[in-house]
Amino acid sequence: MNWFESLSPIFQALIATTFTWAITALGALIVCFFKEINGKVLDTILGFSAGVMIAASFWSLLSPAIELATELGYIVWVLPTLGFICGGMFVLFSDKFLDKTLSNKKTFKERDSIKRSILLISAITIHNIPEGMAIGVAFGGIASGVPGMTVISALMLAIGIGIQNFPEGAAVSLPLRREGYSRFKSFMIGQASALVEPIAAVIGAILVMYIRCIMPFLLAYAAGAMIVVAARELLPESVKNNKNLSTIGLIIGFVIMMVLDVALG
Numbered sequence: 001m002n003w004f005e006s007l008s009p010i011f012q013a014l015i016a017t018t019f020t021w022a023i024t025a026l027g028a029l030i031v032c033f034f035k036e037i038n039g040k041v042l043d044t045i046l047g048f049s050a051g052v053m054i055a056a057s058f059w060s061l062l063s064p065a066i067e068l069a070t071e072l073g074y075i076v077w078v079l080p081t082l083g084f085i086c087g088g089m090f091v092l093f094s095d096k097f098l099d100k101t102l103s104n105k106k107t108f109k110e111r112d113s114i115k116r117s118i119l120l121i122s123a124i125t126i127h128n129i130p131e132g133m134a135i136g137v138a139f140g141g142i143a144s145g146v147p148g149m150t151v152i153s154a155l156m157l158a159i160g161i162g163i164q165n166f167p168e169g170a171a172v173s174l175p176l177r178r179e180g181y182s183r184f185k186s187f188m189i190g191q192a193s194a195l196v197e198p199i200a201a202v203i204g205a206i207l208v209m210y211i212r213c214i215m216p217f218l219l220a221y222a223a224g225a226m227i228v229v230a231a232r233e234l235l236p237e238s239v240k241n242n243k244n245l246s247t248i249g250l251i252i253g254f255v256i257m258m259v260l261d262v263a264l265g
Contacts, residue, residue, distance in 0.1 A: 005151055009143040009209060012151075013136040013201040016158035020135070021194040023162040027169025028190025031177045039241055042167050046238035047246035049164030050230040051253025056160055057223040057230075059261040060138055060153040064146045065219035074216065083217035087224025091130060095232065124168050125193045130225030131161045132197030136204025137215075137222045144212055146219070153261045160257060161226075164234060165194055 004012065065080045138154035173190030177183060204222070208215050238246035 009139040010202055010205045013139040013205040014198055016135050017132050017198040017201040020158060020162040020165050020197050024165040024169040024194035025191035027166035028173040028187045030170045031173035031186045032183050040245055043238045043242040044245045044249040045167055046234045047249030048253035050234040051250035052160030052257045053226045053230045055254045055257035056157045057226045060157050061219045061223035064149045065216040068146050069216040079216040080220040083220030084224035087130060087221035088228040091225050091228040121172055121193055124172055125196055128194050128197050129200045132200030133204035134222035134226055136201035137208050137218050140205035140208030143209055156257055156260050
């Protein structure tokens with residue numbers, strides 16, 4: 001851990017998001033062995049990831065944003081509120097834009113499945129952007145001395161995002177395989193959906209390190225984006241068939257993140 005803490009926050013964020021990308025690649029690699037993922041296992045994983053992300057949104061992002069706003073002498077609630085709304089709206093409008101753009105295009109019947117695949121790939125890729133930025137903001141905030149931000153909390157945030165990237169990788173590669181793509185091509189497209197995360201993480205870390213005055217906004221922006229991802233993507237999918245397993249997974253994920261962040265942070 002000492003060698004990791006000695007690195008620049010930019011490299012820390014890059015390493016952490018390389019991990020989240022690798023987990024996505026592992027998920028996409030399932031296409032080489034299976035046609036489907038066990039529904040109960042997938043729903044539990046999605047619920048767990050949602051719990052981790054919801055807890056991280058408060059203890060690792062929102063709470064430090066409020067503390068920093070107080071320290072900087074701002075009206076405490078203004079920047080965190082604006083950041084949270086903007087982060088959530090970014091994810092929401094991105095998804096809506098993709099839905100509208102692709103659904104309005106006239107396509108032949110035989111190309112409908114390809115259109116759905118493009119929509120899925122685009123949606124997952126776009127919502128990986130704020131996830132990567134959230135990790136970058138977390139590591140950049142440590143270097144900038146944001147109250148309540150620690151290496152442990154930033155690493156747990158990356159682990160939580162990485163875990164939920166596993167089914168996302170499979171969610172891209174498996175449908176492509178069913179549409180007739182080769183296993184190799186399905187895997188390559190699946191893993192590529194997370195390549196935006198390291199880029200977004202580096203940008204987030206740089207912004208936080210050098211523009212301290214807007215850090216409460218950026219921290220809350222990342223929190224808002226993650227809450228909307230959990231509410232819009234993870235939870236609805238996880239409760240379709242296995243509400244109890246999804247709920248148990250959410251509780252476990254939330255508690256683990258809370259305990260690690262509060263007790264060890």
